[in-house]
Amino acid sequence: MRGMFRHLIPGRLERAGIRTGLRWKLSAAIALVGALVAVALSLVVHNAARVSMLDNARDLADERVQIAQRNVEQNGRPNFPKIQVDDRNLPPALREKVEEGRRATYVSDGEGGPDIWAAVPLKDGRILSLHTGFTDRSTDILNDLDQALVIGSIAVVLGGSALGVLIGGHLSRRLRKAATAAHQVAKGEPDVRVRDAIGGVVRDETDDLASAVDAMADALQQRLEAERRVTADIAHELRTPVTGLLTAAELLPPGRPTELVLDRAKAMRTLVEDVLEVARLDGASERAELQDLLLGEFVSRRVAAKDPAVEVRVVHESMVTTDPRRLERVLFNLLANAARHGSSPIQVTVEGRVIRVRDHGPGFPEDLLTEGPLRFRTGSADRAGKGHGLGLTIAAGQARVLGARLTFRNVRPAGAPPHIPAEGAVAVLWLPEHAPTNTGSYPMMPPS
Numbered sequence: 001m002r003g004m005f006r007h008l009i010p011g012r013l014e015r016a017g018i019r020t021g022l023r024w025k026l027s028a029a030i031a032l033v034g035a036l037v038a039v040a041l042s043l044v045v046h047n048a049a050r051v052s053m054l055d056n057a058r059d060l061a062d063e064r065v066q067i068a069q070r071n072v073e074q075n076g077r078p079n080f081p082k083i084q085v086d087d088r089n090l091p092p093a094l095r096e097k098v099e100e101g102r103r104a105t106y107v108s109d110g111e112g113g114p115d116i117w118a119a120v121p122l123k124d125g126r127i128l129s130l131h132t133g134f135t136d137r138s139t140d141i142l143n144d145l146d147q148a149l150v151i152g153s154i155a156v157v158l159g160g161s162a163l164g165v166l167i168g169g170h171l172s173r174r175l176r177k178a179a180t181a182a183h184q185v186a187k188g189e190p191d192v193r194v195r196d197a198i199g200g201v202v203r204d205e206t207d208d209l210a211s212a213v214d215a216m217a218d219a220l221q222q223r224l225e226a227e228r229r230v231t232a233d234i235a236h237e238l239r240t241p242v243t244g245l246l247t248a249a250e251l252l253p254p255g256r257p258t259e260l261v262l263d264r265a266k267a268m269r270t271l272v273e274d275v276l277e278v279a280r281l282d283g284a285s286e287r288a289e290l291q292d293l294l295l296g297e298f299v300s301r302r303v304a305a306k307d308p309a310v311e312v313r314v315v316h317e318s319m320v321t322t323d324p325r326r327l328e329r330v331l332f333n334l335l336a337n338a339a340r341h342g343s344s345p346i347q348v349t350v351e352g353r354v355i356r357v358r359d360h361g362p363g364f365p366e367d368l369l370t371e372g373p374l375r376f377r378t379g380s381a382d383r384a385g386k387g388h389g390l391g392l393t394i395a396a397g398q399a400r401v402l403g404a405r406l407t408f409r410n411v412r413p414a415g416a417p418p419h420i421p422a423e424g425a426v427a428v429l430w431l432p433e434h435a436p437t438n439t440g441s442y443p444m445m446p447p448s
Contacts, residue, residue, distance in 0.1 A: 026171070027164030034160035038153035042146075049145050053138045054114060058105040061118035065130045066103070069120045072128060085122075087129045094119050098127050113139060174198045174206045178213070185217045229279075238272050271390075278393055286401045288323035295320045295431070296350040302328050303348055306335060315351040320431050326398045327431075330406070331355065333395040334427045340391075342425055353431040363410035363422025372396065372408075395427075405430040 068083045094106040098119045106117040119129040181197035194210040194217075246265040252258040280286055296314035303312050331348075334357040338346045342359025349356040373392035392408075399406040406429055410422035 024165075024168065026168035027161045030160040030164035031157050034156045035153070038156045042149040042153055045149060046142075046146060050142060053142065054107055054116075057116045057132070057138065058107065058118065061116045061130050061132055062103070062105050065118040065120050065128060068130070069122065069128055072122060082132060083128065083130055085126050085128055087127070087131065089131070090119060090127065090129055091117060094129075095127065098129075171206065178206065178210050181210075182213055185213070238268075242269050242272050275390070278390060278397065286397075288326060288401050288403075290321050291324055292319060292321050293324060294318075295353065295355070298324065298327070299331065299348060299350050299355060302331060303335070306332060307339070307346075309344070310335060310346045310348055312348045313350070315349060317350075318352045320353055321434075322402055322404075322431060326402055330395045330398045330402070330404075330429060331357070333391040333398075334429070337391050337395075337427070338425070353433065355429040355431070356426055357429075358411070358424055358426045360424040362425075364408050364425045368392070369408055369410065392427075399429060403432040403434075 065083070071077060072085075091106050091108055094104055094117050097104040098121050101121055103120045104118075106119075108115045108117065113133060116132045117129065119127055122128055177198045178194050181192050181194040184192040185194070194213045195207060198206060198210050242265065246262070246269055249258065249261045249265045252261065294317055296317040300312045300314065303310050335346065335348075338357055338359035338361075342361030345360060347356075347358045349358070373396050396406050406427065409426050409428075411424040411426055412420055412422055
């Protein structure tokens, strides 16, 4: 039944691009099975009732023709209406049986319904027969039975559909709750338990699925936590030798080799510090140290000190409560990414609580727009052929600590198809209206 329903109804709907819910599939399946069972039972009951009535009519006709036979043999008259002798309309099959000396009955199809025949041979060789039709009472009883069967079938189908909606709705709600909880776990909320989210007293396959998802989430969380600790430990252990290497390189005599060693040692120290910062952000233990500041003035001063060539435009000034050090870290990482992978001019716009950093390069890679920044992934070679992918990862992590949203998009001409090259990349930092109360209270939204 399940396979047949899958091919007959949902398959066509899915090919037509129509998404059907579980409750409607289950309701349609129960209604279809109920209709088939009701039709089959109705046919069986109708035929059984008709056969039973015909048998009773034949028995009655046979009794009457026997009584008529006795009357004819005793007084020469049948004393029954519709009794005929040697009826020319007698069906040939019935006549053949009676001529063999046997009493028989026969049913033929008439214009108004079945015709009942009964015949018996007389001692003188003649044939005594009775021809009657299906009585009006029997016809009315059969019609009433058919009407009751139709009403009962409709009630079965409607009741089955309602039952399917109730059962399917209950199961669908549990699955939707499980899906919502699973999405929350995927967004990084480790305290959410799918089994607790679906609730319910009765255990079924949904609970098994929820328990499996919870177990998988716990295993992944433990693995991620182990990887984070290993990364942090490695970076922490590297900090001391890298610092010693940099100190030793500064004691080398001046020259081109010394400059190369110092450059590589500084790059290694920066990488180690970035890895440690990412590990701290992943641990969700960072807290913002909040201060009140004018956002436009703050951004203008910090950008001018970092790179005077960057254009800053304050559209609307706003007072915000945030962590200046973390905000500066996000801003500088966005500027560094624009300078490394984009093209001039680089523009910074402040409008209320929103900061936009735009360059005029080839745009962000598609995987970054889809999945967000990932560590040690620099994207396509045309924009991110160098670097470690930690700059935007740190910016996104610091934005979460600030309770802000960080989004990424590419700039294309209005109405241009996706294959047209981008005219630049825009990173947008949305600071919250209220100061964050804990880490991640305003998670980073997916790129628009």
